[in-house]
Amino acid sequence: MRKTQATFKLGIEFSNWGDIGERYFHAFGQIGRSTWMGDFQHLWQHASSLGWGGELQDYCFELQAAKAGKFDKDKANYAYHLDAGLYASFLSELSQKRGVKRIEGTIESIAMDSENGHISNLVLKNGTSVQGDLFIDCTGFKGLLINGALGVGFEDWSHWLPMNSAWAVQTEGKKEIPPYTKSIAHDASWQWRIPLQNRVGNGLVFCSDYTSEQDALQLLTDNLEGDMVSQPRLLKFKTGKRNKTWFKNCVAIGLSSGFLEPLESTSIHLSQISATRLVQMFPFNGMDEVLQTHFNNYVDGEVDSIRDFIILHYNLNRRSEPFWQHVATMDIPDSLQHRLELYKRTSIAFKNDLDLFRVDSWNQVMLGQGIKVEGYHQMGRLIKDDNLRQAFNDLQEHINSTVEGLPMHADFLRQYGVLDLHRKP
Ligand SMILES: Cc1cc2nc3c(=O)[nH]c(=O)nc-3n(C[C@H](O)[C@H](O)[C@H](O)COP(=O)(O)OP(=O)(O)OC[C@H]3O[C@@H](n4cnc5c(N)ncnc54)[C@H](O)[C@@H]3O)c2cc1C
Numbered sequence: 001m002r003k004t005q006a007t008f009k010l011g012i013e014f015s016n017w018g019d020i021g022e023r024y025f026h027a028f029g030q031i032g033r034s035t036w037m038g039d040f041q042h043l044w045q046h047a048s049s050l051g052w053g054g055e056l057q058d059y060c061f062e063l064q065a066a067k068a069g070k071f072d073k074d075k076a077n078y079a080y081h082l083d084a085g086l087y088a089s090f091l092s093e094l095s096q097k098r099g100v101k102r103i104e105g106t107i108e109s110i111a112m113d114s115e116n117g118h119i120s121n122l123v124l125k126n127g128t129s130v131q132g133d134l135f136i137d138c139t140g141f142k143g144l145l146i147n148g149a150l151g152v153g154f155e156d157w158s159h160w161l162p163m164n165s166a167w168a169v170q171t172e173g174k175k176e177i178p179p180y181t182k183s184i185a186h187d188a189s190w191q192w193r194i195p196l197q198n199r200v201g202n203g204l205v206f207c208s209d210y211t212s213e214q215d216a217l218q219l220l221t222d223n224l225e226g227d228m229v230s231q232p233r234l235l236k237f238k239t240g241k242r243n244k245t246w247f248k249n250c251v252a253i254g255l256s257s258g259f260l261e262p263l264e265s266t267s268i269h270l271s272q273i274s275a276t277r278l279v280q281m282f283p284f285n286g287m288d289e290v291l292q293t294h295f296n297n298y299v300d301g302e303v304d305s306i307r308d309f310i311i312l313h314y315n316l317n318r319r320s321e322p323f324w325q326h327v328a329t330m331d332i333p334d335s336l337q338h339r340l341e342l343y344k345r346t347s348i349a350f351k352n353d354l355d356l357f358r359v360d361s362w363n364q365v366m367l368g369q370g371i372k373v374e375g376y377h378q379m380g381r382l383i384k385d386d387n388l389r390q391a392f393n394d395l396q397e398h399i400n401s402t403v404e405g406l407p408m409h410a411d412f413l414r415q416y417g418v419l420d421l422h423r424k425p
Helices: 040-049 061-068 084-097 144-149 213-222 267-280 289-315 322-329 334-346 359-368 378-382 385-404 409-415
Strands: 007-009 011-015 023-027 079-081 107-112 119-124 129-131 135-137 154-156 165-172 181-185 189-195 199-206 233-236 240-242 250-252
Touching (some): 023 061, 061 385, 107 144, 165 213, 199 213, 240 289, 267 289
Parallel strands (some): 011 181
Antiparallel strands (some): 119 129
């Protein structure tokens, strides 16, 4: 954490997403207590029908801690905010210390084995040839190996996720460090604020069909909370997935394998999980199509489900601007349509094996975006009203008293030894 200026992340606060003026959290914790019969939201729906029970989020510890700006590593489920550039340097240093050999250079051409169509070696600008049995394509959006050399195409998802550009800029660090990301929706864009130890990462993701680059930059700079400490950078991207992430003797990891916009900050996770899976499914006996299909099925399952989760944020909105109307009325993947219908009718949210997001993530975003449910499991009727009310009160009291005893996030970082005591905000 010291090397990457990292902070802890309990979730994301979404503002203006369901409608202007609305706010909700996607926190990484569990909500209430579930039973074998059904998840907590059914009990909460039952309580709501009786006229009490408050908001579902009142029963999520991580969410209440985030709202209070507090944190304790031993008590919460969390992720990290980190500086991706520093993280790359950290991993590079770590792996070279452990024996990885690094050859720096620009790939100028890629030589192929004419017999089996595999990549045989990379030729660098300075003439060096790098041979290998297995190549990992980490060349970003270019996909020089997987696409350039092997011609594996790309499944375009921009009809579901039309954002295609972003401005990114850093602002000065702050004294208080919220343990969560902020995501603020605008007319045809959304803005992120990611607090690190020494600075705040900011950006505006937009769709060039609806907002010009200049207007997007103006909107971002008008809505910054501190002074800029870097020049704004424009990034262009296309949302979608490589048709096969492992093909022949090449595995695409990172942006060469596809891209989902950073709404739920999932790219680095996807790179990491792909690297882990490659270790688990390493081709010790040479390239094997069965193994490759198995690997590709995992990647597809993981990415498709994250894609659906991100589309959900856009599709369930009640805003009136043309962009929001467009995404509210567009066709969505069948897999998401099924989830939405099921939730609307029954309040059932589910997590498949390859899903990154848990039941309570789906719950929070569906309800946060304003879905209206028509039914729920009647398990609450098996419990006497007074007992249920008592159980709900106990849960809330436990959460509130635990949150009260937590340190503020910046103080926790100091105690934990990662935040410089003499840091100037
Ligand atoms: C707007 C935006 C916001 C993001 N926010 C998040 C977030 O919040 N959370 C998250 O997890 N992820 C986020 N990501 C994704 C994250 O930035 C990427 O996962 C990360 O950069 C890793 O990408 P990569 O290494 O695959 O590609 P890149 O970072 O693009 O690296 C590709 C590398 O290939 C090199 N290269 C290209 N051509 C050649 C050549 N001919 N020879 C040699 N080298 C070459 C380039 O120099 C570069 O170093 C975001 C991305 C964008 C665009």
